Amino acid sequence: MELVVSLAIGVLAGSGVWLLLRPRTFQVIIGLSLLSYAVNLFIFSTGGLRSGAAAILAPGQEGSLGQFADPLPQALVLTAIVISFATTALLLVVLLAARGLTGTDHVDGRERER
Amino acid sequence: MSAWTDHLVIAPILVPMLAGAAMILAGDRRRRTVVVMGFTSTVLLLAFAALLLGTAGAPEVRIYRLGDWPAMFGIVLVQDRLSSLMLALVAVLGLAAFVSSLARWDRAGAHFHPLLQFQLMGLNGAFLTGDLFNLFVFFEVMLAASYGLALHGSGTARVRAGLHYIVINLVASLLFLIGVSVIYGISGTLSMADLAARMRDVAEADRALLEAGLAVMGIAFLIKAAVWPLGFWLPGTYAAATAPAAAILSILSKVGVYAVLRVWLLLFGDEAGASAGFGGQVLLAGGLVTIAFGSVAVLAAQNLPRLAGASVLVSSGTLLAAVGSGGQAVTGGALFYLASSVLALATLFLLIELVERGRDVGADVLAVTREAFGTGEEKEDALEPEEVGVAIPAIVAILGLAFMACALLLSGLPPLSGFLAKFAMMAPLLGPAGAPVPAASWVLIAALVLSGLATLVAMVRMGIDVFWASPPAAVPRVSLLELAPIGLLLGLCVGLTVAAGPVMDFMLAAAQSLHAPGTYLDGVLGSTAALREGRP
Numbered sequence: 001m002e003l004v005v006s007l008a009i010g011v012l013a014g015s016g017v018w019l020l021l022r023p024r025t026f027q028v029i030i031g032l033s034l035l036s037y038a039v040n041l042f043i044f045s046t047g048g049l050r051s052g053a054a055a056i057l058a059p060g061q062e063g064s065l066g067q068f069a070d071p072l073p074q075a076l077v078l079t080a081i082v083i084s085f086a087t088t089a090l091l092l093v094v095l096l097a098a099r100g101l102t103g104t105d106h107v108d109g110r111e112r113e114r
Numbered sequence: 115m116s117a118w119t120d121h122l123v124i125a126p127i128l129v130p131m132l133a134g135a136a137m138i139l140a141g142d143r144r145r146r147t148v149v150v151m152g153f154t155s156t157v158l159l160l161a162f163a164a165l166l167l168g169t170a171g172a173p174e175v176r177i178y179r180l181g182d183w184p185a186m187f188g189i190v191l192v193q194d195r196l197s198s199l200m201l202a203l204v205a206v207l208g209l210a211a212f213v214s215s216l217a218r219w220d221r222a223g224a225h226f227h228p229l230l231q232f233q234l235m236g237l238n239g240a241f242l243t244g245d246l247f248n249l250f251v252f253f254e255v256m257l258a259a260s261y262g263l264a265l266h267g268s269g270t271a272r273v274r275a276g277l278h279y280i281v282i283n284l285v286a287s288l289l290f291l292i293g294v295s296v297i298y299g300i301s302g303t304l305s306m307a308d309l310a311a312r313m314r315d316v317a318e319a320d321r322a323l324l325e326a327g328l329a330v331m332g333i334a335f336l337i338k339a340a341v342w343p344l345g346f347w348l349p350g351t352y353a354a355a356t357a358p359a360a361a362i363l364s365i366l367s368k369v370g371v372y373a374v375l376r377v378w379l380l381l382f383g384d385e386a387g388a389s390a391g392f393g394g395q396v397l398l399a400g401g402l403v404t405i406a407f408g409s410v411a412v413l414a415a416q417n418l419p420r421l422a423g424a425s426v427l428v429s430s431g432t433l434l435a436a437v438g439s440g441g442q443a444v445t446g447g448a449l450f451y452l453a454s455s456v457l458a459l460a461t462l463f464l465l466i467e468l469v470e471r472g473r474d475v476g477a478d479v480l481a482v483t484r485e486a487f488g489t490g491e492e493k494e495d496a497l498e499p500e501e502v503g504v505a506i507p508a509i510v511a512i513l514g515l516a517f518m519a520c521a522l523l524l525s526g527l528p529p530l531s532g533f534l535a536k537f538a539m540m541a542p543l544l545g546p547a548g549a550p551v552p553a554a555s556w557v558l559i560a561a562l563v564l565s566g567l568a569t570l571v572a573m574v575r576m577g578i579d580v581f582w583a584s585p586p587a588a589v590p591r592v593s594l595l596e597l598a599p600i601g602l603l604l605g606l607c608v609g610l611t612v613a614a615g616p617v618m619d620f621m622l623a624a625a626q627s628l629h630a631p632g633t634y635l636d637g638v639l640g641s642t643a644a645l646r647e648g649r650p
Contacts, residue, residue, distance in 0.1 A: 020285070025277070032284055039288045039295075046299035072298065076247060080291055083254045087287075090261060091280050098277050101270045107281075109274040 001049055005041065012038035023112075025095045025105050029088065036084040040077050047073035119169065123178040123193045125162045126201055126238035129155050130208075134231030142224055149216065152227045156209045159234065163198070163205035170198035171623060175637030177244075185244070185638050186308050192244035192638060195624035196449070200241040200372055203453060206606060207365055207460050208234045210599035214464050215358035217595040222267040222356065229266070233259035233362055240369055244638055245305045246294050246331070249373065253290065253338075257283050260366055263359040264351055275347075275354040282347045286337040293331025300324040307638035310380045310631065313389055325392055328381065332374065332393065339370030339430050342404040349411060349423030357467035360422070361460040361599075367426055368456055371433045375445075378437070379628045394438050398554060401435025404428075405561045409568035418466040421576055422459065425524050428565050429455040435558055436539050446625035447538030450618060454531040454610055458523035461603040464596070465516055469580055471590040506581070507589045512597070514581040519604050521577065525570035526562070531610040536562055538618060 012034050019031025047070040057063050095105075102109035133155035140147045169176075170193070178191040193201075212230060220226040236256025243249050261283075265276045298304055300320050301312050316324055333344070340348040348367065352360050374397070382392045408427030415421035429451075436448035506514070519530065526536035540562060543555040610617055627633055 020281075028281060032281070032288075035285070035288055039291050043291060043295040046295045072304075073295070076295065076298070079247075079251065083251070083287075084284075087254070087258060087261075087280075087284055090258065091284065094261070094265065094273060094277055094280055097265075097268070098273045101268075101273050107277065109270070109277075 001051055005045055005049060009038050009041050009045070012041070023106055023108075025098065025107055028107060029091055029095060032091070033084075033088060036080075036088070040080055040084075043073055043077045043080060045073075119165075120176070120178065122162060122165060123176055123191050123242065124180075126159060126166075126205075127191075127235055127242065129158050129162070130231040130235040130238070134228045134235065137228040137231065138225070148227050152212055152231065155231060156205070156212045156234075159238075160205040160209055163202040166193060167198045167202045170195045171620075173637070174627060174633040177637055185305055186303065189248055190244040190305070190638060191242045192307075192634070193242060194627060194634065194637075195620065196372070196375065196628060197241045199449065199453065199620075199624065200368075201238055203365060203368075203456050204234060204237045204241070206603070207362055207456070210460060210464065210603055211358040211362045214361070214596050214599040217593045219267065219356045219358050223265075225262065226266055226358075229259050229262040230358075230362065233263060235259075237365065237369065241372060244307065246297065246309070246377075247304045250287070250290050250294060253369070254287060256366065256369065257287070260363060263362065264355045266359050267356045269354075272354045275350045278347050279351040282337065286334045289330055289337075290334035293327050293329075293334065296327025296330065297324065300327065305638070306377060306380055307635050311635060311639060313381055318388075321388065325389060328377075329393065332378070335370045335373040335377070336400065336434075337370070338367065339374065339434060340367050340404070340427055341400045341430065341434055342407045342427075345404065345407075345427055345430070348426060349420055352423040352426060352463070353417075353419035357464050360419075360463035364426060364459040364463055365456050367430050368433075368452060371430060371437075371452070374434065375437055375628060379445075380631050380634065383629055383631060391440070394440055397434050397438025398440075398558070399438075401431045401433070401438055402557060402561050404431025405435060405565045407431075409565045412565075412572045413568050415572060415576075418470060418576060418580070421572055422462045422466055425462065425569060426459055428569065429459065429524075432539075432562065432565065435561065439543065439554060439558055441542050442625050442629040443542030443622065444539055445628060446618070446622035447535060447540075447542065449621040449624055450531070450538050450610075451535035453617075453621075454523060454535045454607060457603050457607050457610075458520055458532065461516065461600055461607075462520045462524070464600050464603075465513065465520065468590060468592050468596055469513055469517065471592070473580070509589060509592055510581065513590075513592075514577070516600050516604060517573075517577055517581070519607070521570065521573035523607055525573065526566040527570065529611065531607050531614070534611060534614050534618075536566065538621075 016031045016033075016035030016038060019027045019034065022028065022031070050069075053069075054061075098109060099105050104111055106112070133151050137148050137151055140151070142148070174194065176193040177185070178193070179185065180189045180191070183189070208230070212227075215226060215230070233256060236252050236254075236259055239252035240249060240256060243252055261276065261280050264279055265272055294304065297309065300323055301309055301316065303309050303312060313324075337344045339345075352363055355363055378393070378397070382389055382394070384390055405428055408424055408429075408431055411424035411427060412421060415424050432455075433448050433452055436444050436451070522528075522530045523532040526532040540559050543559055544551055545555075
């Protein structure tokens with residue numbers, strides 16, 4: 001389980017970074033989204049990974065703090081998702097404005113001379 | 115402990131938030147209502163900031179628990195001398211930017227005033243919050259508003275620079291989140307005070323990972339502070355922004371410096387046990403390289419906005435290097451420098467736009483060409499033998515004097531506060547008479563002096579070009595609304611100079627409580643302990 005989650009985070013982050021370094025604005029925004037998925041999964045995993053555990057309590061079991069999932073990373077990840085969603089939307093608008101004003105989708109606003 | 119002053123701590127966040135929301139409801143068309151709301155909000159902010167600044171230090175640390183949850187579970191706002199100082203700077207810059215925007219810039223695009231209010235809210239929140247995740251949230255509020263402000267007025271140059279600015283800051287935010295979650299995973303807390311208390315007994319096996327998490331978060335702070343090599347986005351963005359927006363942006367890079375000051379000194383100060391001093395060399399070296407890069411950028415700047423942007427780099431570098439050099443008295447001087455340089459940079463950004471207004475498009479390029487090839491000046495005395503001197507219009511003279519004051523402040527020449535600030539940093543670096551001065555201090559002193567020289571050379575050259583060699587084609591039309599904020603900011607700098615004694619005492623006290631964070635920890639965690647025992 002740990003291996004699968006860490007591989008998923010690694011692949012997402014790796015592809016995100018690669019796309020982020022590409023020259024087209026669309027690639028950059030997809031790269032940012034992938035990176036933020038990776039980060040969200042990472043935050044989520046800091047609460048500890050368990051499979052097959054009861055949501056709160058298994059029947060007939062006495063409750064103790066050790067059995068609850070840590071709620072704080074969940075709250076953090078929720079906030080992080082909302083914020084990255086909003087800023088990505090904002091970036092999309094700027095990206096479109098840049099495309100309209102400069103006439104190209106290169107991140108520098110002009111094509112490189114070759 | 116009166117209830118009224120306790121609730122004052124949250125006012126700097128609530129006032130601009132409510133004002134901004136009400137402004138959006140009112141809409142841009144009802145300009146008079148919006149302006150009245152903006153004015154009320156910024157003046158109220160200034161009053162609250164002045165009250166908080168006046169009462170800072172008694173009690174040493176003031177805590178505001180939201181929802182009355184204990185500090186380790188809930189959210190706390192913490193107000194001490196450093197945050198009061200930053201709040202006051204934000205309030206002053208907010209008022210200056212607001213007033214100067216009224217003359218023309220607030221009509222250059224939609225929603226200038228609400229964005230300004232949310233910007234102020236984010237800044238105030240970042241300076242007040244006591245835990246790392248809220249710091250992230252307020253960073254985002256502040257950045258989201260700053261994206262809007264940097265793009266205000268639209269245009270190709272702004273959108274192009276804004277795109278880089280937004281992408282870089284989004285990546286920085288992701289790094290911030292990675293750092294925060296590593297810290298939480300290891301230590302189980304996000305409250306800065308609680309974290310500082312737990313730092314001492316982290317298991318040896320986990321310490322490296324915790325330090326790595328803090329370092330990743332530190333990178334995010336340093337991107338905001340525009341340290342070399344993470345600061346290439348800054349001059350372009352600031353140069354492209356409109357004057358009032360650039361004035362408020364000039365404190366944005368100082369938020370990174372504030373975060374470093376607060377978190378680094380709290381977690382890696384002298385009392386931190388095994389981790390004490392972690393990363394201090396990086397701060398010092400990064401600061402020095404930033405000063406060097408900023409000085410070269412200042413000298414290479416071919417127009418005024420670029421020059422101002424490069425000066426922001428110099429000021430960031432100076433602050434980080436001074437903090438990294440580790441002395442308590444040096445930090446005190448650095449805080450004085452922070453106040454003085456923020457005010458001076460904001461003045462310069464407001465001033466530039468007024469000066470540029472009267473000049474022909476491309477005058478800067480012409481001036482540079484003339485300097486390089488020496489053409490265009492020879493025929494003058496043959497043509498106008500009678501003229502003794504060129505009369506300088508009054509308004510140009512006023513702008514020129516203000517520019518001169520900015521040059522003195524930024525390069526650190528007497529008699530204004532820039533000189534006192536640099537002096538206050540250098541004197542403790544030299545140490546007591548007779549004691550050997552470490553090499554790092556010599557390097558820092560040399561960097562301070564040389565960056566001052568570079569700034570002076572660049573600003574004198576630019577000033578001669580702008581005000582004497584190529585006088586404005588037409589006298590710039592400047593309204594009182596645009597001159598008043600410049601007067602206010604420069605007046606405050608003069609005030610800092612005249613009242614340097616008490617101000618310096620305040621800064622030294624702030625530096626002392628930063629370097630010995632016992633009072634901060636007791637203030638935040640003590641209130642938790644009291645609550646656990648059932649006391650109010």
